[in-house]
Amino acid sequence: MHRGGGQGINHITLSVSDLDRSLRFYTDIVGMTAAVRWDGGAYLRSGGDWVCLSLDNRTRQGPLPEYSHVAFSLTESAFWEKADLLRRHGVSLWKDNRSEGDSLYFLDPDGHKLEFHRGDLASRLRALREKPYSGLQWLEDEAGDKSS
8 A cells, every 4th residue: 555645756866067978878878868958957768767967066076985876677688788888888886786686786977876787676575585684574565565
């Protein structure tokens, strides 16, 4: 059962220091489609979701030490194509995969942490049934309803 007034994630905004460079990266490497751009930013599509690139002179100078990141879903064939593309373009990786499903953890030109992942929430939950995280508690049942 859905709780609260939220309907899902509306969009993600990433601050960038060089709009042209970031547009090329997110369209050519990540595979997003640019919808519009203006002097201070751009909107891009990724499946049914959208991302705003916002030109900001306070943009980070490299990756933050914490684990926060944005992950993009890929099919198996697209995953291996993207893995090859990242290697050919010398894109920096920031983490080795230790979780369920194939994942590549990489950095955008401003050091935002990104991930290409082959899997979804259902596959992750199946993996947790087989090998639960320390202290794991199930908060909803198989149908996605909140547990009593």
